[in-house]
Amino acid sequence: MTAVADRITGLVGALRAHGVRIGTGETVDAARAVAALGLADRELLREGLAATLLHGPGQRALFDSVFDLYFPRGVGGPRSASGDRDDLRDRLAGALAADDRALLARLAAEAVDGLGGYGSSPGSDGWSAYQTLDRLRPQTLLARVRADIRGQGGNGTGGNGTGGADFADRLLDDEIRRRIEEFRRMVGAEARRRVAERRGRDEIARRGVRPTADRVDFLYAGRDQLAELRRTVQPLARKLATRLAARRRRAARGTIDLRRTLRSSLSTGGVPMRPVLRRRRPVRPELVLLCDVSGSVSGFSDFTMLLVQALHEEFTKVRVFAFVNRLDEVTGLLDHGRADPDGLGARIRAEATLTGWHGSSDYGMALGEFAERYGGAVGPRTTVFVLGDARTNMSDPNLPAVRDIARRARRVHWLNPEPRDRWGTGDSAAPAYAGLVEMHECRTARQLGALIARLLPV
Amino acid sequence: MFTSVDDVSVRLAEAGYLASPAVATTVFLAARLGKPLLVEGPAGVGKTELAKAVAQVAGARLVRLQCYEGVDESRALYEWNHAKQLLRISAGRDESWDETRTDIFSEEFLLPRPLLTAIRGDEPTVLLIDETDKADVEMEGLLLEVLSDFQITVPELGTVTATRRPFVVLTSNAGRELSEALRRRCLFLHIGFPEEELERRIVRLKVPGLGAALTESVVRVAGALRAMDLRKAPSVAETVDWARTLLALGADTLAESVVRDTLGVILKHQDDIQKAAAKLDLDAL
Incomplete structure (x- = not known):
């Protein structure tokens, strides 16, 4: 049983390294769950450990990857490995058409074994999911799988017998795409497992596994990761709203009101027995957002805009401006953005005037335009x-404009998605701006959440 | 309560609840480890149904605490019956003060609310704390003692400890982030949208009159709608409603016109309906 206990503590350690908070009590519960369930059925074990160790749905994808490594x-490799690419593709097409999960998993193992190996000397060799998928190209099987399924006159899973006339058959392409995506995921998991056997499980579990969405660096997040992030906007906004409400409650009673304290002290002969506290007037603040939406940081700004939009109830007024080198107001576009968050960035770039003579970002020009055209949007409560x-692509950072905005506003915060040690390198004017306004490093959704909870006025 | 995970799924199925392996495993563990079960998931996937089914299977009495904004101690735990206490005082006029005082804070004048009821009973009990996220943060603090030690402290009476631990199910729509302390005391179960195969079985169970081909199509379209990133993705309850609607309309295949006319049953926002119609190539609505 000690071997199993080691596995469980190793698994818990890897999850903790990814920021999942697990206490000793939960680890003990996990071990009791394993004792109750036995080791015979792997899927039951997976669910049992997930139930005892996890606290939220966002951690599940991470848990599954780590679980695959520890259990x-x-x-080793599959027994009947064939390195023949065409044969593999044939069998893969069949498995996709039949939607046979077990067979797909077996084929993923064979594919990694046959096509994914690289290097020959010990220490530099390994298995690559990227190389496997690049050689196998499962996405090109779509047309063939569709033809197979149509040919059978059913959809493989149950057979509906009505031929191609049924309405639901329009969904076939999407369904096949989802199956292929699932196969790609399997290949990734299998390659990680093989590498882990070679390099040590703990190291791969800490380095090779994709972190939870809120810890992904905005600047390096892929398209699907950004989509995943966008789905976390609503829960995150709810969480922040709860936190803001708590801060507001605490801040409702403020400093001592000297005049009223002295007035009430008259009844006790001028001795201030009971201090009177100043009540804060519940004023909801105004918010202005200036977002760089040029290619390099668009993922970051899109996400932040959606988050602020989701929080709009917390403010009297939210105005959002987007810029590349010209600046335009996009508050209206953002209202529609809730129905279609994925298309938001594209719509902003299509419908707002953001670029002038060239397409690269120019902070000096955009900030100057803001101070000039929309100066009225910033007041003492903003x-x-x-x-x-x-x-800024080597152009003038236009510091007077920033100074002007900072003078008029209540506070100005600058959120920079680059790591702090890269500020000021190359064409970055970050240190110059940081001298005028508060600049914060904001690389992940987690950091953003913490910053917003701390910085937003209540 | 249960002998194995399979036992859980078989018996729940007899009660009309088709459980996925994840649900069955977690219910089994909750019963075996004696820990509360926190169930999260979108609306309409059967979180409350699960508690009811477990109660039915175990032959247990179901005690339900419905949470809402402002639910407090006197609604959740216990309350003193003030009117009765006043009557008691005025009835015993010639008694000494000490006699009256000890008497009016006794069991007789206690009104047990759901949590106390569930703890005190001798028969097997399933305690359902529904929509925990709707309650205020203070309420969670109240639950902590109940959930970790299965006991309640009434200042005038002392501590009431459960003689028989109830099977506790908490549900949440994630409308508010529950505190880490509460999560820590529970087993966590996220019920998402079911796999295609499971959903087909659910529709077949709930709407037995619908043809196999049509059931299949309904489930496939529901799955496709969920992949579309809508404001409110259809859940199992909506799929079943849609299947019932189609049965009532007497449709035998899922033709385009039928889908167009009944999309409102399965989608609840105008934005969503338009988006789905565009994606599914329906004609303009």
């Missing part, structure tokens, strides 16, 4: 957030 389906990496 692998098998050891908090301004500037989102961007402050890379």
Whole structure:
């Protein structure tokens, strides 16, 4: 049983390294769950450990990857490995058409074994999911699988017998795409498992596994990761709203009101027995957002815009401006953005005037235009957030404009998605701006959530 | 309560609840480890149904605490019956003060609310704390003692400890982030949208009159709608409603016109309906 206990503590350690908070009590519960369930059925074990160790649905994808490493389906390569690419593709097409999960998993193992190996000397060799998929090209099987299924006159899973006339058959392409995506995921998991056997499980579990969406660096997040992030906007906004409400409650009673304290002290002969506290007037603040939406940081600004939009109930007024080198107001576009968050970035770039003579970002020009055209949007109750990496492509950073905005606003915060040690390198004007307004490093959704909870005025 | 995971799924199925392996495993563990079960998931996937089914299977009495904004101690735990206490005082006029005082804070004048009821009973009990996220944060603090030690402290009476631990199910729509302390005391189960195969079985069970081909199509379209990133993705309850609607309309295949006319049953926002119609190549609505 000690071997199993080691596995469980190893699994818990890897999850903790990815920021999942697990206490000793939960680890003990996990071990009791394993004792109750036995080791015979791997899927039951997976669910049992997930139930005892996890606290939220966002951690599940991470858990599954780590679980695959610590409780692998098998050891070593498949027995009947054939390196023949065409044969593999044939069998893969069949498995996709039949939607046979077990067979797909077996084929993923064979594919990694046959096509994914690289290097020959010990220490530099390994298995690559990227190389496997690049050689196998499962996405090109779509047309063939569709023809197979149509040919059978059913959809493989149950057979509906009505031929191609049924309405639901329009969905076939999407369904096949989802199956192929699932196969790609299997190949990734299998390659990680094989590498882990070679290099040590703990190291791969800490380095090779994709972190939870809120810890992905905005600047390096892929398209699907950004889509996943967008789905976390609503829950994150709810969480932040709860936190803001708590801060507001705490802040409802403020400093001592000297005049009223002295007035009430008259009844006790001028001795201030009971201090009177000043009540804060519940004023909801105004918010202005200036977002750089040029290619390099667009993922970051899109996400932040959606988050602020989701929080709009917390403010009297939210105005959002987007810029590349010209600046335009996009508050209206953002209202529609809730129905279709994925298309938001594209719509902003299509419908707003953001570029002038050239297509690269120019902070000096855009900030100057803001101070000039929309100066009235900033008042003593306004908090301004500037989102961007402050890379001005060597043009004038226009510091007077920033100074002007900072003078008029209640607070100005600059959120920079670049790591702090890269500020000021190359064409970054970050240090110059940071001298005028508060600049914060904001690389992941987790950091953004913490910053917003701390910086937003209540 | 249960002998194995299979036992859980078989018996739940007899009660009309088709459980996925994840659900069955977690219910089994909750019963075996004696820990509360926190169930999260979108609306309409059968979180409350699960508690009811477990109660039915175990032959247990179901005690339900419906949470809402402002639910407090006197609604959740216990309350003193003030009117009865006043009557008691005025009835015993010639008694000494000490006698009256000890008497009016006794069991007789206690009104047990769901949590106390569930803890005190001797028969097997399933305690359902529904929509925990709707309650205020203070309420969670109240639950902590109940959930970790299965006991309740009434200042005038002392501590009431459960003689028989109830099977506790908490549900949440994730409308508010529950505190880490509460999550820590529970087994966590996320019920998402079911796999295609499971959903087909659910539709077949709930709407037995619908043809096999049509059931299949309904489930496939529901799955495709969920992949579309809508404001409110259809859940199992909506799929079943849609299947019932189609049965009532007497449709035998899922033709385009039928889908167009009944899309409102399965989607609840105008934005969603338009988006789905565009994606599914329906004619303009």
